[in-house]
Amino acid sequence: MKTDYSKIYIDGEWTTGSSDSQMKNTNPFTGEELVTTQAADKSDLDKAYKAAAKAQVAWSKELPQKKQEILEKVLEVMQENKEFIIDWLVKEAGSTVFKATAEFGVSVNILKEATTFPFRMEGKILPSRQAGKENRVYRNSIGVIGIISPWNFPFHLAIRSIAPAIATGNAVVIKPATDTPVTGGLLFASIFEAAGLPKGLLNVVVGRGSEIGDDIVTHPIPRLISFTGSTPVGKHIGELAGGALKKTALELGGNNNFIVLNDANVDQAVDSALFGKFYHQGQICMSINRIFVHRDLYDEFAEQFIARAGKLKFGNPTEEGAQVGPLINRDQVDRILKDIDATVEQGAKLRLGGQADGNVLEPTVLTDVTNDMPLAENEIFGPVAILIPFDNDEEVIEMANAYPFGLSGAVHSGNIERGTNIAHQIHTGMIHVNDQPVNDEAHMPFGGEKDSGLGRFNGEWVLEEFTTLKWLSVQHGRSEYGPFVNDTKK
Template sequence: MFTTNFSRIYIDGEWRKGKSEKTVKNVNPLNGEELVTIQSADKEDLNEAYEAAARAQKEWQNELPQKKQEVLEKAIAVMEENKALIVDWLVKEAGSTIVKAEVEFQASLDITKESVRFPYKMEGKIFPSQIPGKENRVYRNPLGVIGIISPWNFPLHLAIRSIAPAIATGNGVVIKPATDTPVTGGLIFASIFEAAGLPKGLLNVVVGRGSEIGDDIVTHPIPRLISFTGSTEVGKHIGELAGGSLKKTALELGGNNAMVVLDDADIDQAVESALFGKFYHQGQICMALNRILVHRDIQEQFTDRFLELARKLTYGDPGDENTAVGPLINNKQVERILEDVEESVQRGAEIRLGGQADGNVLEPTVLTGVTNEMPIAVNEIFGPVACIIPFDSEEDAIKMVNDYSFGLSGSVHTSNIERGASFAHKIHTGMIHVNDQSVNDEPHVPFGGEKDSGLGRFNGEWVLEEFTTLKWLSVQHTPRDYGPFINKLK
């Protein structure tokens, strides 16, 4: 049965109140309407969740691969049956436009379908040995229990991309969703997998504030890997905590992603790419374009066309099918972005479009006259503000892109594909796209960043390296001759 009452946390197969005295009030970012209030989890709840996951995982790791597949396939069916409800929650809880919610739902399905293959990917290898009569075997095993900290911007997809592979490879899971999106980032998966028949205790959802259980979800002795998607600042802190216990981490962090428009680019194609890469989901995407670098020879033509189309972007209620840009997740984000805009204007930038906010809805905003050193270029915007920056040569553009410590995604536009590929090779980033924009994610290709943008890779066979461990087991088939060491004793 698919549960729709999300006022409780989920531990060891039971929906129950958290033991903390604090609550998490979940509100609609558009209008502040209360969606649900949840009694928070405390450290005792967290401990019980991890212990439940550890108990259940011991049996689950030995379950037949087809049984694991059966649960994942049922989870897919449950998601499809409840698509309308899930999309509605993404709209009202995460401020997703209907288009974005539909795309996120499909991406979540796709990554779960990709994970259905993983139970049969837990394969080993046999290697020869330098020792006579010995055989070397290497086994791929689950890590045990994985702690997942999910973000608020793409909560459904960025949670399930860790949950599904973790379960498929025989691990137990404890999820702590962002307090802005406790349902779509966590509790909804308790309903999905409960209805799919996942054994009790294998998946647990603790809703609580970072100040109360944030460090403990990392430092608790049970989890062997922490999967986190979020800011670089928090990711570094998690890395430090995990390192102290020699835990693995899979960290997908912030980005200062750039699109570079070379002088031979198709301007209309580049403009359309830039509009999507910048304003999709209000720019609240780790892969979103932070800077648009345009060759000075075509800057004016590009800017005019970009402004022409940006003026047509509708903004406001994400529940309206015609809305392209919805609300930011909370007012702190609005204030932070407007501060960067104001300071950049004081340093010479010009607002060519937008620049005003109504509640949490920030108008699509375009700045020109921006330099690579202004706050709106240096800081990760994470909102619907585009800054257009000129450059004079490929070498200048490469330096400008690589100047900062981030390296998540990026793009380059040119009419010469090989020129674009050559340029892309010189950018220090985990992902980059020729004649496209920076927001790309496919379930079967490696996703992740370099430098301050994170550690590890999600998706496809690459996530197996994150969520599993290898064991070397050797078998001595014939008596081994230990040579002089033993001969002296005879």
């Protein structure tokens, strides 16, 4: 498997990008340069899309067992290079070893699910209102899919589009995030190449958003754009794609709720909240953004949560037992510190943390937060927890639904039916009772409502996204066309 990632990958060849600009890839904790890549420009993107379109024609007709065989080989290559992939996730994405290992594991599950897709491209035969007619419905590949991968879970969130796209007979062009060009893109070129994927079916263009970001969407060849990232960028992609009548699969930002009702088990709720808030430094679309705690349990929950958050090991992600590593870049740190200051100015109490060293922001907790303060209104995307009190179920439901996001969430209650009833009333694509919101299973529908995205990933639901249906009817006898019938033989 190739390990030099200084070039882009087009039509089965590692080639130097044509842009005048270079992309320097650095370790977010140490600042060490990992690799520098000559960036791709619009001409490279055009070559990648044309190569994908040409290769996809034959791939769409390939036998399902051949597609499955390639994906199974991809799985072998991944397993053989597990430690190599984990190492890259740690040094490029700022992942702790725990997070990188978990990300690898969930990626394996995604791939295993995708290996079944070539044999799940099922259609239907349906009756007709017309005598002698048979209606057939075929499930076909779309063609070429453009994939824009994020920097927070780059390997997992790229493969969840790549694997099903390839499995269902499509070709792909991937533009990874500028902070994670290897784990979000170039690693896959290396892996699929080693697995024997035919040339042209997978292409990786490492380039700046300002140079090729719009073009990967507006280029005439791709019929679907899969994007995971922020809501503002997702809306822009949706506008561009809509203008060309392209499909989109968008998994965007969240302002996820964690609700602790007055009959909840506090110890269990604190366990869940610590993981759901601080896993991967809170840089997860599903991470807890607002922790709502019933006033009867507020002080007890706050004391336990603050005490345990203060014991989290943060800093160097390579150290054994590290729980909180660096944010991806300094801009993220400065953005969060600004919101912390503004929230404190409006009356919240800083109870833990609030300081940063380089890109490492220590675990931070604020209490006495209200639902209209900056840290409650904005997606935090960092290791900062805010605790908001509430007095009754109706109030917390209203506060939880106050913002135009709906990705994930959690409700804790000693009464399963009560917790489930509350969960039903939260406008979100995913929600979990007596658990935390960072859940992803390869066979379950993953996606959000409102400003948190469009479409669903995983399992049979991604099959719906990455394929298209064709109605083909067959008239077995002669049709009657009323006054248009040829009566010359009468």
